[in-house]
Amino acid sequence: xxxxLRTHIVRLFFVDFGMDIKEIQDKLAKFAEERDWxxxxxxxxxxxxxxxxxxxxNDLFQWLxxxxxxxxxxxxxxxxxxxxxxxxxxxxxxxxIDIEDAVREKIEINAKxxxxxxxKGNAIKYNKR
Amino acid sequence: xxxxLRTHIVRLFFVDFGMDIKEIQDKLAKFAEERDWxxxxxxxxxxxxxxxxxxxxNDLFQWLxxxxxxxxxxxxxxxxxxxxxxxxxxxxxxxxIDIEDAVREKIEINAKxxxxxxxKGNAIKYNKR
Amino acid sequence: xxxxLRTHIVRLFFVDFGMDIKEIQDKLAKFAEERDWxxxxxxxxxxxxxxxxxxxxNDLFQWLxxxxxxxxxxxxxxxxxxxxxxxxxxxxxxxxIDIEDAVREKIEINAKxxxxxxxKGNAIKYNKR
Amino acid sequence: xxxxLRTHIVRLFFVDFGMDIKEIQDKLAKFAEERDWxxxxxxxxxxxxxxxxxxxxNDLFQWLxxxxxxxxxxxxxxxxxxxxxxxxxxxxxxxxIDIEDAVREKIEINAKxxxxxxxKGNAIKYNKR
Numbered sequence: 081x082x083x084x085l086r087t088h089i090v091r092l093f094f095v096d097f098g099m100d101i102k103e104i105q106d107k108l109a110k111f112a113e114e115r116d117w118x119x120x121x122x123x124x125x126x127x128x129x130x131x132x133x134x135x136x137x138n139d140l141f142q143w144l145x146x147x148x149x150x151x152x153x154x155x156x157x158x159x160x161x162x163x164x165x166x167x168x169x170x171x172x173x174x175x176x177i178d179i180e181d182a183v184r185e186k187i188e189i190n191a192k193x194x195x196x197x198x199x200k201g202n203a204i205k206y207n208k209r
Numbered sequence: 210x211x212x213x214l215r216t217h218i219v220r221l222f223f224v225d226f227g228m229d230i231k232e233i234q235d236k237l238a239k240f241a242e243e244r245d246w247x248x249x250x251x252x253x254x255x256x257x258x259x260x261x262x263x264x265x266x267n268d269l270f271q272w273l274x275x276x277x278x279x280x281x282x283x284x285x286x287x288x289x290x291x292x293x294x295x296x297x298x299x300x301x302x303x304x305x306i307d308i309e310d311a312v313r314e315k316i317e318i319n320a321k322x323x324x325x326x327x328x329k330g331n332a333i334k335y336n337k338r
Numbered sequence: 339x340x341x342x343l344r345t346h347i348v349r350l351f352f353v354d355f356g357m358d359i360k361e362i363q364d365k366l367a368k369f370a371e372e373r374d375w376x377x378x379x380x381x382x383x384x385x386x387x388x389x390x391x392x393x394x395x396n397d398l399f400q401w402l403x404x405x406x407x408x409x410x411x412x413x414x415x416x417x418x419x420x421x422x423x424x425x426x427x428x429x430x431x432x433x434x435i436d437i438e439d440a441v442r443e444k445i446e447i448n449a450k451x452x453x454x455x456x457x458k459g460n461a462i463k464y465n466k467r
Numbered sequence: 468x469x470x471x472l473r474t475h476i477v478r479l480f481f482v483d484f485g486m487d488i489k490e491i492q493d494k495l496a497k498f499a500e501e502r503d504w505x506x507x508x509x510x511x512x513x514x515x516x517x518x519x520x521x522x523x524x525n526d527l528f529q530w531l532x533x534x535x536x537x538x539x540x541x542x543x544x545x546x547x548x549x550x551x552x553x554x555x556x557x558x559x560x561x562x563x564i565d566i567e568d569a570v571r572e573k574i575e576i577n578a579k580x581x582x583x584x585x586x587k588g589n590a591i592k593y594n595k596r
Binding site: 099100101104107108111114115116117122123124125127128130131134137138141144145146147149150152153157158159161162163164165166168171172174175176177179180182183184185186187189190191194196199200 | 240244263
């Protein structure tokens with residue numbers, strides 16, 4: 081009963097609740113399967129595909145100054161971010177890694193690694209070089 | 210009234226609704242602000258930081274065969290995916306790009322670019338070289 | 339006879355004549371062979387190794403301003419450039435590509451692609467975005 | 468007198484002596500200067516340009532098996548290697564780093580880091596993960 085209610089509420093409120101990672105991953109899996117592309121999507125290959133998209137992002141930013149880069153939400157950049165996201169989600173799916181959990185954990189790790197007072201006072205991370 | 214109800218429902222059901230991208234982005238923004246790191250986070254710099262993490266991912270996969278790569282959900286790889294995700298979300302936030310919208314749009318674009326029958330029959334994308 | 343003369347002259351004048359790419363490639367090949375690493379050095383894997391080193395280079399430059407980057411000939415950066423060069427030469431060797439010829443040809447191609455007056459007047463390449 | 472002799476010998480024997488890195492760097496510097504592109508060539512920007520080219524190389528290799536990658540000396544790959552080399556030489560020039568010296572030193576460092584018997588017996592580097 082509660083489950084049914086939940087499903088309905090999900091449908092009603094979905095748009096407000098952020099992205100459903102799993103839903104997108106399923107969509108991408110179906111997309112690849114329908115095209116017989118699964119054979120190409122080993123994690124190793126997906127890392128290279130991700131890298132290739134990040135290379136394109138570098139291409140879009142390479143000659144911009146930092147200031148110019150702040151106002152560069154072009155459609156090309158938007159699509160590039162999407163491509164990177166798509167390959168990242170696909171890779172996590174193939175490796176059975178829960179990317180949401182991983183992100184939450186990593187934020188905890190970073191908080192311990194860079195405590196506010198130390199990080200602020202010394203900015204170790206950014207000044208080490 | 211409906212808003213209050215929604216907020217409560219969000220709290221109750223959050224775990225079922227997938228990731229709240231915006232919430233994570235806000236957490237990351239606060240994290241940077243508290244440490245005075247915002248000055249370093251120009252989109253151009255964030256692209257390089259993202260690239261650096263993707264480089265580390267390559268390091269973890271470079272000597273693995275495709276087969277070996279299929280069983281490599283180590284903690285190191287898990288953390289690497291999280292790092293990439295974090296910089297990607299931060300970058301999208303700084304550029305005011307709605308990454309969820311961008312991903313949904315890109316999937317539509319890809320569906321038109323690679324129609325099932327054409328992609329399956331010819332596998333153009335993968336055979337062009 | 340001429341060959342012997344040439345060999346002697348090479349030895350005498352080597353230092354003036356720049357790098358002997360082939361000699362370095364042979365050294366790298368021997369290095370890998372002695373350690374039984376040849377099995378790992380498929381071109382695909384070497385591309386990932388090269389990428390990983392370029393990622394480290396990004397790490398060293400990511401938070402620097404353009405100005406700061408102009409005075410950053412640290413030993414770390416020096417070693418990183420060497421690593422990239424080493425994997426590039428190894429990759430070219432494995433693919434039987436004459437990297438010197440390729441570079442000279444590419445400079446010719448670029449000269450035609452970006453004629454001085456056009457490139458200078460309009461700076462197409464840098465302004466296209 | 469000896470200098471004149473050397474110059475003549477260089478001309479006569481150049482083709483046998485490998486690449487003159489400095490000569491190529493000068494050519495690239497002149498190329499940029501003539502087009503007024505020097506303003507864009509900060510080391511930071513050149514790192515991104517190098518990264519972008521390495522991304523394209525990943526694009527060319529991403530769906531190939533390791534076996535297929537061994538027979539892939541296409542003109543596209545050849546040009547990509549040249550592009551990477553060009554940006555690497557340009558970057559080294561801008562940073563006043565002698566890339567030849569750096570490479571020779573790095574090979575020494577690696578020889579100490581991975582002594583033959585240890586590296587061969589245990590293959591530490593490749594098995595650590």
